[in-house]
Structure formats: C-alpha cells, structure tokens
Amino acid sequence: MTRRTVRARLTIIYCGLFMATGVILLVTSNLVLMNTLARRTPTASAPLTGVPPEGTPAPGTGPMVIKQTFHAFNASVLRDQWITTGVIMAVLILVSVIVSWRLAGRVLRPLHHITATARRLSLSNLHERIALAGPADELRDLADTFDGMLERLQHAADSQRRFVANASHELRTPLAIQRTVLQLGLDDPSPEQLARVRGQLLEITARSEALIEGLLVLAQGERGLEEVEPVALADLVRQVAYETPAEAVTLSVDAEPFDVIGDEVLLARLVGNLVHNAVRYNRPGGEVDVRVSAQGLLTVRNTGPTVPEDRIGELFEPFRRMDRTRTRTGSFDGAGLGLSIVAAIAEAHGATLTAHPNPGGGLEVNVRFPGTRAQPRLRQLTTTVPAGREP
Incomplete structure (x- = not known):
C-alpha cells in the first residue's frame, strides 16, 4: 500500500x-x-x-x-x-x-x-535544542514544547548518571571495607580479633542494608503512589517523635488534627527522616521543634550549626552530606539519602517542600500538603518529648 x-x-x-x-x-x-x-x-x-x-x-x-x-x-x-x-x-x-x-x-x-x-538526539547530545524561529504559531509552540521536554530529559539523565555513580561508590565502599576487615581478621585469627572483625562486619552490613533500603524507598517515592488512604498526620508525627532517640536534645511536638490522603508508610518515612535529621544535625542541649497546623503545614525546626543559604538545595539531592558536627555518635555516617527521600515522598503526595536556615543556626523545613480536608479542630496539643517517654 x-x-x-x-x-x-x-x-x-x-x-x-x-x-x-x-x-x-x-x-x-x-x-x-x-x-x-x-x-x-x-x-x-x-x-x-x-x-x-x-x-x-x-x-x-x-x-x-x-x-x-x-x-x-x-x-x-x-x-x-x-x-x-x-x-x-x-x-x-x-x-x-x-x-x-x-x-x-x-x-x-x-x-x-x-x-x-x-x-x-540521543543520551550523548540531549543538550541540543530545536530553537525554532519564526512567528508564534502552532509549530512554534510544538518546537518550544519539545525543547522543554528535552530540558527535562537532560536534567533527568544527568541526575540518573550522578545517582548511579554515587550509588556505585556508596555500595563499593562497604564491600572494600568488608574485604579489608576479613583479610586482617584472617591474618590474626585470635578470638579477640575475630570478635572485633565480627562487630565491624555487622556494622558495615547494617550500613549496606540502610543504603539499599533508602534506595528502595527513594525509588518508590519517585514512582508515585499506588494506594492512598486518609492518614492522621498529627498522630503520625507524635508516634514518630516518640520512637526517635533524642537523648542530647529536647524534642517538642505541637500538632493540630489534619488528614493527609496518601501512603501511611511513606508519610511515616518522610516525618521520620525529617525528625532524625533534625536530631542528628544538632548540638548538645539543642532543640527540635515539630509542628503540624490545621492547614496542612508540617514544620520541623532545629538548632545547630549554621547552614549556608546557597547549599540548601544540595541537601535534597541524593548522597549529599554536610560536614557538620552531629550529636548522634556512630562509627559510620549516613548515606546522604534522607532529605532526597523526603523530597521524593513529598512530590509523590503533591506537597510543597521548602527549607531555609534559622538565624541562630540550624534549619527549618516546611512541607505543605494540598488538597486534603482537616479534621474538626479539638484542641491544640503541645508536648515535650524526653528520651524514652511517650508524648
């Protein structure tokens, strides 16, 4: 034909x-x-x-x-x-x-x-653009739309390359450490050396598991939501705050009733990452303030080292860390996925995520959830959560 x-x-x-x-x-x-x-x-x-x-x-x-x-x-x-x-x-x-x-x-x-x-076009020349000249007609709109799509594809491809490179590095590092620890342990197989090697291997394995779990949660958040249900955000925040170790800081919760339509597991991870980061990136005797308003605004504010204004955007990219003193001790650092997971989950729920440094040090992160209906306001709950006590 x-x-x-x-x-x-x-x-x-x-x-x-x-x-x-x-x-x-x-x-x-x-x-x-x-x-x-x-x-x-x-x-x-x-x-x-x-x-x-x-x-x-x-x-x-x-x-x-x-x-x-x-x-x-x-x-x-x-x-x-x-x-x-x-x-x-x-x-x-x-x-x-x-x-x-x-x-x-x-x-x-x-x-x-x-x-x-x-x-x-291919992955190697996504930087090219049509840049169609001429009158502002339908074909010009089509070319501009295509250029916008290429811009998004280039950004996604660059992000994917960085993510793969960083993930490869993060996964290769614990494997190299495990091999070194095993070699040193086998050179001197005494009971004390084997016990020390076992502890180091368990610690490295825990880091690898946390990294893989973070990657899976990040991928799930970027993929979107499959099933949604009403989630009581205030109750979820109080539960997460109760389960968060905060021996060196004072963690306070001020939550008004509000329902979010979304995934409860992902929302718990969002709140948990924000609260854990606020506790971890803090100073001894510092404070963490968590608030939920009746308009659907979740705010997590902490004290601590000063965060440069021009580096806030980096915090929400995968595998980005700030070299700051932490109140939480440990022999290995985080994978740098906490806030990137928060950003992916917030985007999956249609929420707006913003952050800005506090004048006296620390960071304030705001997550505004749109398109939800608040529960009838009963009373404002203000509690201080010491370590190991229920709010």
Whole structure:
C-alpha cells in the first residue's frame, strides 16, 4: 500500500477546495449568462425592432430569420464560454497543484526540522535544542514544547548518571571495607580479633542494608503512589517523635488534627527522616521543634550549626552530606539519602517542600500538603518529648 504523506494530503485538500469553489463559481457564472441571454432573446409575440409595421420586410430581415440569428448567437456565446472556462479551469487546477505542493512543503518545513532533530538526539547530545524561529504559531509552540521536554530529559539523565555513580561508590565502599576487615581478621585469627572483625562486619552490613533500603524507598517515592488512604498526620508525627532517640536534645511536638490522603508508610518515612535529621544535625542541649497546623503545614525546626543559604538545595539531592558536627555518635555516617527521600515522598503526595536556615543556626523545613480536608479542630496539643517517654 502506497504511503500518503501529510504533504500529499494537504496538496489534495488545497486542490480539492480550489476545484470545488472554482467549479461552483464558473458554473454559476455560465448559468447566469445563459439565463440573461435567454431573457434578452425576443419571443414570437414580441415586436422586432427595425422591422416596419407594414409592408414587406427586406430580404434576410424577417422575424424568423432574426430569431434564428439570436439563438445561433446565444449558442455560440455559451459554447465559447464553456470552452474558455473549461480551459481556464484546467490551467488553474494545474497551477493550484504546483502552488499547493510548494505551499504544503513550506508549511511543513519546521515540522521536518523538528523530526530531524528528534531522530538525531540521543543520551550523548540531549543538550541540543530545536530553537525554532519564526512567528508564534502552532509549530512554534510544538518546537518550544519539545525543547522543554528535552530540558527535562537532560536534567533527568544527568541526575540518573550522578545517582548511579554515587550509588556505585556508596555500595563499593562497604564491600572494600568488608574485604579489608576479613583479610586482617584472617591474618590474626585470635578470638579477640575475630570478635572485633565480627562487630565491624555487622556494622558495615547494617550500613549496606540502610543504603539499599533508602534506595528502595527513594525509588518508590519517585514512582508515585499506588494506594492512598486518609492518614492522621498529627498522630503520625507524635508516634514518630516518640520512637526517635533524642537523648542530647529536647524534642517538642505541637500538632493540630489534619488528614493527609496518601501512603501511611511513606508519610511515616518522610516525618521520620525529617525528625532524625533534625536530631542528628544538632548540638548538645539543642532543640527540635515539630509542628503540624490545621492547614496542612508540617514544620520541623532545629538548632545547630549554621547552614549556608546557597547549599540548601544540595541537601535534597541524593548522597549529599554536610560536614557538620552531629550529636548522634556512630562509627559510620549516613548515606546522604534522607532529605532526597523526603523530597521524593513529598512530590509523590503533591506537597510543597521548602527549607531555609534559622538565624541562630540550624534549619527549618516546611512541607505543605494540598488538597486534603482537616479534621474538626479539638484542641491544640503541645508536648515535650524526653528520651524514652511517650508524648
């Protein structure tokens, strides 16, 4: 089956419209001419101009001869008119085919440019853009939309490359440490050395498990929500705060009733990561303040080291860490996925995530959940959660 291009279809449409309008115009004009000639032709009862009322008419000037002459003239005029209009119509159709073909090609030229650019693009040259010039028409909008899509694809590809590189590094590091620990332990297989190796291996394994779990949660948050249900955000925040170790800081919760439509497990991870980070990146004797408003605003504020304004955006990227003193002790650091998981879960729930440094040090993170209905306000709950006590 012959493939009919858009250019051919546009040419057929243009020529068809021209032929239809041309035929209607020419046929209408010929019919009007025919009707005019018929009305101007004298009938048998009408007197003929130039014929004497009495007497014998001159040869060749009788009424019948004159009527026949009129009819022959009308027929000749109509025949010549139809022939002339037919020839003109044929010439105009040929011209319209040529003009329509060239016009369709000119109209579709930007589309060919867009198609050629799309075929040429790959992961190695996503930086290229169509940058279509010309009037602000539909094709220009299509090219601009395509350029915007390329911008997003380039950003996603760059993020994926960084993520894969960082994940490979993070997974390779504990494996190298495990191999080193095993080699040192086997060189001196004494009970004390084996006990020390066992503890180090367990610690490294726990780090690897935490990293893999963080990667899975991050992927789930970026994939979106499968099942949603009303989640009491205030109760969830109080539960997470109760389960968070906070020996060196004071953790306070001020929660008003509010329901979030979403995934309870992911929301618990969002709140848990925010609270854990607020406790971890703090100073001894510092404070962590967690609030939930009736308008769906979750705020986690902590004291601690000063966070540079220009580095806040980095905190929500995977595997980014701040070299700050932490109140929580441990022989290995976090994987740098906490706030990136928060950002992915917030986006999956349609929430808006913002952060800014506190004047006296520390960070304030706000998560606003839209499109939910708050529970009837009973009373404002303000509690201080010491370590190991229920709020």
